[in-house]
Amino acid sequence: MLRTVFSPALQSSLRSASASTRQSVRGYASAPSSGSSTSNLPLLLGGAGVAGLGAWVLMGGNANGVPSASDAKAAAGKAAAAVPGVGGAASALNKDEWREFKLKEVVPYNHDSATFVFELPPGTDSGLSTASAVLFKGADSSPVKDKDGKPVIRPYTPVSTPATQGHMDFLIKKYQGGAMTSHVHGLKPGDSLSIKGPIPKFPYKANEFEEIGMIAGGSGITPMWQVMQDIANNASDKTRVTLVYTNKTESDILLREKFDALAAKDPRFKIVYGLDKLPSNFKGFQGYITPEIISQHLPAPGKADKVKVFVCGPPPQVESISGGKGPKGSQGELKGLLADAGYQESQVYKF
Numbered sequence: 443m444l445r446t447v448f449s450p451a452l453q454s455s456l457r458s459a460s461a462s463t464r465q466s467v468r469g470y471a472s473a474p475s476s477g478s479s480t481s482n483l484p485l486l487l488g489g490a491g492v493a494g495l496g497a498w499v500l501m502g503g504n505a506n507g508v509p510s511a512s513d514a515k516a517a518a519g520k521a522a523a524a525v526p527g528v529g530g531a532a533s534a535l536n537k538d539e540w541r542e543f544k545l546k547e548v549v550p551y552n553h554d555s556a557t558f559v560f561e562l563p564p565g566t567d568s569g570l571s572t573a574s575a576v577l578f579k580g581a582d583s584s585p586v587k588d589k590d591g592k593p594v595i596r597p598y599t600p601v602s603t604p605a606t607q608g609h610m611d612f613l614i615k616k617y618q619g620g621a622m623t624s625h626v627h628g629l630k631p632g633d634s635l636s637i638k639g640p641i642p643k644f645p646y647k648a649n650e651f652e653e654i655g656m657i658a659g660g661s662g663i664t665p666m667w668q669v670m671q672d673i674a675n676n677a678s679d680k681t682r683v684t685l686v687y688t689n690k691t692e693s694d695i696l697l698r699e700k701f702d703a704l705a706a707k708d709p710r711f712k713i714v715y716g717l718d719k720l721p722s723n724f725k726g727f728q729g730y731i732t733p734e735i736i737s738q739h740l741p742a743p744g745k746a747d748k749v750k751v752f753v754c755g756p757p758p759q760v761e762s763i764s765g766g767k768g769p770k771g772s773q774g775e776l777k778g779l780l781a782d783a784g785y786q787e788s789q790v791y792k793f
C-alpha cells in the first residue's frame with residue numbers, strides 16, 4: 443500500500459518550503475562532502491547538468507533545493523493532473539515535489555551493490571525520459587542528515603526502463619561511510635524513501651548519431667545503461683555503441699550479465715572492460731584508459747556530428763578523460779585524453 447506516494451502536493455511542498463535547513467547535495471562519491479550545502483550545490487549541478495538543474499530550479503527548487511511558498515502553490519495546482527510518462531502511463535514521480543516510495547525488494551548484486559526495487563502505484567511509470575536521473579532524500583520518518591544537520595540529497599539513475607510500470611529499480615553501490623548509500627543499504631522492504639524527478643540529462647534521439655562511445659567507471663555506468671536500453675529496445679535505431687567500462691576488480695563490474703548478453707546478440711553493441719589488475723582469462727585491458735584505448739575503441743573524432751562520446755564516473759576519471767564539469771553544472775572545458783585525441787566539445791557529454 444503506497445500510503446504516501448500521492449500525499450497532497452501543497453502539504454509536501456509547504457513542508458519543504460518551511461524547512462529552514464539547507465540541503466547537502468553531492469554528485470559523485472569521490473568528491474568529498476563539504477559542510478556547506480551552498481558549496482555543495484555545484485557538485486549536484488555537476489551531477490545533474492545545466493539543463494537538469496536549470497529545469498529542477500524552474501520546477502520549484504531554489505538554490506537550496508527548497509521550493510518557495512509560491513512554488514508550493516503552483517505545485518499543488520499541477521499535482522491534481524497526472525502527467526503521462528513516456529510509455530503513456532501516468533508518471534509516479536513529480537519534478538516539483540518529493541514523493542515517498544515504498545521499497546518492495548532488495549536484490550543483492552555483489553559484495554557492495556544491490557538493486558533496490560521501489561513500488562510505483564498501479565498503472566504508473568517513472569515518467570523519466572532518456573537520459574534523466576532522479577534525486578534521493580530520506581523519508582520524513584527517517585531523514586538522512588549530514589554532520590551539520592542538513593538533509594542529504596544524491597542523484598541516481600534507475601536501471602529499469604522509463605516505461606517500466608509498477609516498479610522503479612536502482613542499482614546502488616555502497617560506500618564505506620557514504621551518507622546516502624549507508625542509509626539506502628540499511629532500508630528494509632516496507633521502508634520508504636523520498637524521490638524527486640526527473641532531472642533531465644542528455645536528450646537522446648534515435649539515429650541522431652551514427653556511433654556513440656561511452657566511457658564509464660564504477661557506478662557511473664547507470665546513465666550509460668539507460669541509453670543502451672533505449673537503443674536496444676528500438677530496432678529502428680541504427681546507432682552503434684562502444685562502451686569502455688573500467689573497474690577495480692572483476693567482481694566490481696556492474697550489469698556485466700546485461701552487457702555480455704546484449705553484445706552477444708546485438709551487433710550494434712561492443713563492450714570493452716578495463717580492470718586495475720587482470721585476472722587470468724579475463725578479456726579486457728589493464729590499468730587506466732590510455733590514448734591507445736581511445737583511438738582503438740572509440741568512434742573517430744573526424745566524423746564530426748555523427749559521433750558522440752558520453753563520460754560518467756568518479757571525478758578523477760572524468761577529469762583525466764575529458765576535464766571535469768564546470769561551475770554550476772556546465773559541461774566545462776573539454777580537456778584530458780579526449781581533447782588530446784582531437785574531439786570537439788560538441789562531441790562530448792559529461793553526465
Ligand SMILES: Cc1cc2nc3c(=O)[nH]c(=O)nc-3n(C[C@H](O)[C@H](O)[C@H](O)COP(=O)(O)OP(=O)(O)OC[C@H]3O[C@@H](n4cnc5c(N)ncnc54)[C@H](O)[C@@H]3O)c2cc1C
Nearest residue numbers: 469470471474475489598599614615619620621622623664
Ligand atoms: C547523474 C548521476 C547518477 C548517479 N547514479 C548512480 C546510480 O545509479 N547508482 C549509484 O550507486 N550511484 C550513482 N551516482 C552516485 C551517487 O549520486 C552518490 O554520489 C553515491 O551513491 C555516494 O553517495 P553517498 O552519500 O553514499 O556517499 P558520500 O557521503 O557522498 O561519500 C562517498 C565516499 O566519500 C567518503 N567521504 C565522504 N565525505 C568525505 C570527506 N569529507 N572526506 C573524505 N572522504 C569522504 C565517504 O566515506 C564515502 O566513502 C550517480 C551520480 C550522478 C551524478
